[in-house]
Amino acid sequence: MDIRCRKTSCAYNDRYTCKAKEILIKKNLECAKFEKANKPAEDKTKWMFTDNPPKYAPQRDSATIGIGCNAHCLFNCDGKCVANGITLNDINEKPLCVTFLRK
Numbered sequence: 001m002d003i004r005c006r007k008t009s010c011a012y013n014d015r016y017t018c019k020a021k022e023i024l025i026k027k028n029l030e031c032a033k034f035e036k037a038n039k040p041a042e043d044k045t046k047w048m049f050t051d052n053p054p055k056y057a058p059q060r061d062s063a064t065i066g067i068g069c070n071a072h073c074l075f076n077c078d079g080k081c082v083a084n085g086i087t088l089n090d091i092n093e094k095p096l097c098v099t100f101l102r103k
Helices: none
Strands: 002-005 022-025 066-071 085-090 096-097
Touching: none
Parallel strands: 002 085, 022 066
Antiparallel strands: 085 096
């Protein structure tokens, strides 16, 4: 499962890949696992289509991470996310799941 996160101020963010053991997406689409890092990494994703794209950490196997979901989303199957991958964006204070599709 590809788990990409642009919340570079999160302690679990390693080169735009979430390294948390589990994730919970709340009803309002916020990632409940967000934990502020001591020093935020520079967000280089705005240059992803240039000659010098950002370096991403390898994606993680879906068996190594549990993604719980409380959102009213097409990918929510009995409280578990069944999407092929999710992306969390850096919007407001908390990272929001932008893979969300309304049922």
